[in-house]
Amino acid sequence: MSNSQRIIAHFDLDAFFVSVECLNDPSLKGKPLIVGGRERGVVAACSYEARKYGIHSAMPMKTALRLCPHVTVVKGSRGEYSRYSRWVTEIIAAKAPLFEKASIDEFYLDLTGMEKYFNPYQWTIDLRQEIIDKTGLPISFGLAGNKMVAKIATDEAKPNGYLYIAFGREKDFLAPLKVNKIPGVGEHMYQALRDLGIDTIEHLAAQPVELLENRFGKYGGDLWNKAHGIHNGEVVPYHEAKSISTENTFEENILDTDRLLTELVGMTERVAYELRQDNKMAGCIAVKIRYPDFETTSRQTTIAYTFYDDELIPKAKDLFHKLYRKGQGVRLLGVRLSELTDEAVQTNLFSNVEKKNELYKAIDDVKNRFGSNSLTKATRRRKN
Known part of the structure; x- marks a missing residue:
């Protein structure tokens, strides 16, 4: 090795x-x-x-x-999908020296150097079994010398299996597979390759790189490398994304609940807008209240991943009502979104959200052009 x-x-x-x-x-x-x-x-x-x-x-x-x-x-x-995904993430994070969360249900682990201390293959088998035992979820893995081959190996091991591609055996493993097994080769590219008489990865690897570059440009060279099992993508370390928050310290203590709720709606809109600009979703929302004697309390709740105002605002209001001590003035009010993720597409696939996405995109386009306060919820302009 x-x-x-x-x-x-x-x-x-x-x-x-x-x-x-x-x-x-x-x-x-x-x-x-x-x-x-x-x-x-x-x-x-x-x-x-x-x-x-x-x-x-x-x-x-x-x-x-x-x-x-x-x-x-x-x-x-x-x-539920968010909860199980976090559970699996926690199990992997507790064991893996370096890992990347590629999506809600997909992970890359860099085990380089572990072979000095124990068998990485057996370690990976044990980790898979731990995930199955604790969560009850079926999970497959591929182990190889790079991300691409490992991913293809996982696909071949499914359902609920595992496959190890030893160093130097990448080309032999890839050879009989159809070219659309290569990540990134979609229907259009698959058809274009078949039109050239290229159906398997072995056929692709046998082509002169110049031919592929002439036909597909820079991507042709990339395809040639992948057909030979060459891939240099790094495992990007997973870090829990920082939270997005906003606070408002009032010049005078506020006793009016309606006004506090109006402030809360506006603050939630602002952090949700920031979230969408970063193309992230939040899995947790928190509300913070500080009273005139500087006593500060906060409360949070786990939520299904979202970046929509109309889903976040009711959660913020619910937390406020559970937290607020009626009759007391409020010196500071804050909203924080955390457990940020870019799993937006996957967690929303089962919802009919196309029109909703278009609506929010139109709203955000106006905000980007005229300022983030140019469009606000009606509740911010009148008392509830």
Whole structure:
């Protein structure tokens, strides 16, 4: 084993949304199952039993129901997915020297150097078993010398298995696989390669790099490297993102509950706007109150990941009502969003949010152009 050789594990929770639903309702196990929204929505996730009928994620729900009329459809529970994802993250964080959370259900671990002390393969097997034992979720992993090969190995190991690709065996492992097994090769690129007579990774690796670069530009050279098992992507260390917060210290103590709630709504709007600008979602919201004697209290609650004002404001109001001591003046009021993540797309796939996203994008465009206070909720301009 050379000093420069890396050891990368890729973990992927199998059919994550479906697995969570089956844990919460065991009667769903073994059935063709779809997690998704209304009939006009799309399939967020589906069980392996449903896949046998040709159903896949992101498929229009109408198409899925036509392919398998007796399929069971569940709406999905974002809060539960967030909770299980955090649970798995905590287990990995307690053991792995360096890891990257690539998405709500996918992790890369850099185990380079661990071979000096123990067997990284056995260590990874043990970690997988610990995740299964504690959470009940099926999870697969691939272990290899780089992120790409490890990810492809995970896909080949599914469902609920694992695969180790020894150093120097990357090309042999990749050779028989279809070129669309390479991450990033979508339908359009797959068809373009097939038009050139390239169907397997072995065929791709046999092409002169110049031919691929002439046809696909810089991406052609990248494809050639990937076909040879070469990938230099780093495991980006996972850090809990910092919180976004705002506070307001009033010139005079405020006793008017309606005014305090109006302030609270405005502050929540501002932090939610910041969140969307950073393309993040929050999994926790907190409200802070300071009284005239400087006694400071705060309360927080875990929430389903969101960056929408209309989902955050009711939570903030609820916390305020639980926290506020009626009849007392308030010197300072604050709102904080934490447990930030960029898992926005995945946690929202099962919701019919396209129109909502368009609405918030339009609102934010106005704010970006005319200032963040140019559009506000009606409750900020009048008493509740």
